[in-house]
Amino acid sequence: MSTPMVGWKDLPMAAIPFLSAREYPTGEWAVFQPKIDESKCVRCGLCWMYCPDSVYRWDGEGVPVPDLDHCKGCGICATECPTKAIEMVRV
């Protein structure tokens, strides 16, 4: 009836989650997603800094590019953009 007990040496070392969250598309939650007007963007990077989901990809020079697969559409970037270059558009 009884199964032999597994010793602690046979158990895995640690950590159970094994897939990167990158593979989970939280962008599906969004109703609105950002669209950047490149002519208005002053490359300050605040959208990148304030994004809770690390959605923006920014090389420090050009216009930040949002990764819409993971953007949940909170709209912080559009509110905080100093030149209002970001518009939230319905997806």
Added chain:
Amino acid sequence: MVATAVWRPDIKELARVEGRERPVESGHRLCAGCGAGIIIRQIAMAARKPLVWVNATGCVEVATTIFPYTSWNVPWAHNAFENAAAVGSGVEAARKKLARSNRFSDDPDVELDYDVIVLGGDGGTYDIGLQSISGAFERRHKILYVLYDNEAYMNTGIQRSGGTPFGARTTTTPVGKVIKGKPLFKKPIMDIMVAHGIPYAATVSPAYWNDALVKFRRGFEADGPAFIHAFSTCPLGWGSAPEDTVKIMKLAVETCVFPLYEVVDGEYRLTGPSVSIAKNPDRKKPVEEYLKLQGRFRHMFKPENKWMIDKFQEWVDKQWEVLLKRAGY
């Protein structure tokens, strides 16, 4: 003692580093507009050495590691509410022991030069985890404890905690005819932590990112335990619009509900916008501006509940006066 050379964060360089390394990956399931998401990114940006991340139960813990996904590209350990700081001190003590024993000195795969960061929510810090933090600080373990304060147990369904402010509606302090939100005020967690005589303690609002990054870095550099109280907007529990997250973080500082300061070896120093408010009291905004953006304070704006706003303002003014006196203004 904190290193004298001040680190000046460069947003462009930080963006390039995050593009390469990404310690916190997108795809975690924090709510849209969650303030804690900004805080964990900023902690990772401010790191000077590899990090070992110890996380108490809370929103960040459950949302970033939903089976089988994990958002973390740094070594990360999950803990119960009450023992996060104890695990952090264990990690730190084990590193000291291993470094002394030279067991891994010729192993290129083992890195023993790292910083330990313990992240806890307000439930895990104000209420349940207070004893383990107190112990870790008393034993002088070199850990950085960051409290992200969203002012209630948001993850389990918005129950009140020791960090919930006066008048806030939560599911355990509902608004009715007799009780109108939480009748009590916030626990003075910074005073409790400073009383431990730790070398570095600070308050952080992620909206002022430059100030926040410098403080996180100084927390890592501190020679002993450091405590940082970070302000985190919760759109779900506070009934605020997700896009107003950063705006509320700014208003909390501008109204002096959450003043920015740091305590180095017991000496208080105001930082960021709080300095200009101290020098120029006209810049201090009335608390209504902060309260009106949040649904949890909506009942305070009814004419019969006007006394609640006055009481809140009075408390804020008193706290601010005490802080000004301590900082020497």
